[in-house]
Amino acid sequence: MASPRVLSELEGVCLGIVRKYDPCTAYHVRMKLKEAPSSHWKASSGSVYPLLSRLEDEGLIKTAADTSDGRGRTLLSITRQGRASLKKWLVAGASQNLISSLTDPIRSRMFFLDALPAAQQATYLDKLEAEMERYLTDTERHLANQSQVEERYNYLGALGAVKLAEARLAWLRTVRHTLLSC
Amino acid sequence: MASPRVLSELEGVCLGIVRKYDPCTAYHVRMKLKEAPSSHWKASSGSVYPLLSRLEDEGLIKTAADTSDGRGRTLLSITRQGRASLKKWLVAGASQNLISSLTDPIRSRMFFLDALPAAQQATYLDKLEAEMERYLTDTERHLANQSQVEERYNYLGALGAVKLAEARLAWLRTVRHTLLSC
DNA sequence: CGATGCATGTAAGCTGTTACATGATTGC
DNA sequence: GCAATCATGTAACAGCTTACATGCATCG
Numbered sequence: 558m559a560s561p562r563v564l565s566e567l568e569g570v571c572l573g574i575v576r577k578y579d580p581c582t583a584y585h586v587r588m589k590l591k592e593a594p595s596s597h598w599k600a601s602s603g604s605v606y607p608l609l610s611r612l613e614d615e616g617l618i619k620t621a622a623d624t625s626d627g628r629g630r631t632l633l634s635i636t637r638q639g640r641a642s643l644k645k646w647l648v649a650g651a652s653q654n655l656i657s658s659l660t661d662p663i664r665s666r667m668f669f670l671d672a673l674p675a676a677q678q679a680t681y682l683d684k685l686e687a688e689m690e691r692y693l694t695d696t697e698r699h700l701a702n703q704s705q706v707e708e709r710y711n712y713l714g715a716l717g718a719v720k721l722a723e724a725r726l727a728w729l730r731t732v733r734h735t736l737l738s739c
Numbered sequence: 740m741a742s743p744r745v746l747s748e749l750e751g752v753c754l755g756i757v758r759k760y761d762p763c764t765a766y767h768v769r770m771k772l773k774e775a776p777s778s779h780w781k782a783s784s785g786s787v788y789p790l791l792s793r794l795e796d797e798g799l800i801k802t803a804a805d806t807s808d809g810r811g812r813t814l815l816s817i818t819r820q821g822r823a824s825l826k827k828w829l830v831a832g833a834s835q836n837l838i839s840s841l842t843d844p845i846r847s848r849m850f851f852l853d854a855l856p857a858a859q860q861a862t863y864l865d866k867l868e869a870e871m872e873r874y875l876t877d878t879e880r881h882l883a884n885q886s887q888v889e890e891r892y893n894y895l896g897a898l899g900a901v902k903l904a905e906a907r908l909a910w911l912r913t914v915r916h917t918l919l920s921c
Numbered sequence: 922c923g924a925t926g927c928a929t930g931t932a933a934g935c936t937g938t939t940a941c942a943t944g945a946t947t948g949c
Numbered sequence: 950g951c952a953a954t955c956a957t958g959t960a961a962c963a964g965c966t967t968a969c970a971t972g973c974a975t976c977g
Binding site for chain 1 (some may be wrong): 916
């Protein structure tokens with residue numbers, strides 16, 4: 558009986574990537590994490606390699622040396638047990654505690670904006686809006702690269718990032734209007 | 740010259756709370772962190788007390804023993820240096836890297852939903868939608884408790900939580916419709 | 922033949938959580 | 950008097966980041 562522990566967020570995501578691009582290298586997993594503009598994860602080698610070793614130790618992925626490549630690549634595949642763990646991680650996401658664990662540094666700061674003098678508030682909100690617009694553009698561009706038919710799930714995930722970015726931007730504009738128009 | 744390091748997210752939030760309810764106890768800071776349904780922070784004593792000690796060591800807050808209370812309460816106040824640090828933390832929020840660091844466990848999972856058989860996908864999405872509705876209600880209730888005039892910044896922050904929750908729910912419904920209607 | 926990208930790792934450190942531990946105050 | 954809340958902390962650990970270190974492959 559394998560350890561039935563719940564995977565961490567990054568573990569679940571990495572295992573999901575291994576499954577999706579099976580077989581692939583650890584490096585590939587890192588690159589996939591990096592290419593989404595909306596990903597929280599830095600996915601440095603310092604987190605990914607030990608993480609994947611751990612998953613291998615627990616039998617969730619298996620490795621095979623790629624002899625055709627002189628760099629000593631290691632190809633990763635998900636195991637039957639890994640698939641079961643991934644499913645478990647997936648459905649565990651429908652809990653109040655995970656739904657509410659969304660961190661938003663912008664919103665956090667809004668509560669304390671009165672610490673800035675009015676002029677600086679305006680400057681800050683201006684810059685924020687400009688950066689948020691740029692971020693929205695990034696997420697939209699990323700969405701445009703996902704095929705709606707071939708990569709349905711990637712498309713829907715990327716769509717979520719766009720929708721959230723739109724909502725944040727709209728909220729920011731409301732804030733700006735509320736604070737600066739009187 | 741004091742250490743000009745940038746505060747972490749939780750440090751900034753805690754310092755902001757101290758400033759807002761100055762003077763207040765560390766316990767009060769924890770309770771404030773807990774009462775928002777959209778807060779990412781668990782704000783356990785194990786994080787808050789050492790954090791506030793650190794801020795005191797760096798001269799960002801000062802403490803005073805409350806002799807009128809037998810429990811040995813310690814009252815916290817923000818210092819001039821603390822105000823400067825808080826402002827710095829605030830404006831540092833307008834950076835691409837912080838804007839994009841929004842973690843969404845629901846969206847993360849969407850990319851891998853194809854790991855579940857269709858029937859389980861439907862069950863999962865149903866449960867998710869129900870929980871998201873409950874979460875939206877929580878944030879709305881919290882918003883209703885914030886005065887739009889007296890607590891303008893708290894109101895705007897809570898409004899952001901509601902707007903994000905609405906956008907996530909709308910997106911979830913799109914996902915459900917897309918995946919289950921064919 | 923040099924730059925960029927592919928590829929794999931380790932060590933130290935930061936930040937926050939969980940679990941534990943203690944005790945006073947307030948309201949019923 | 951007892952329960953809930955107020956109040957303060959510590960120790961161990963989990964999880965991820967930063968910085969460092971190495972070396973082959975590919976393309977111009």
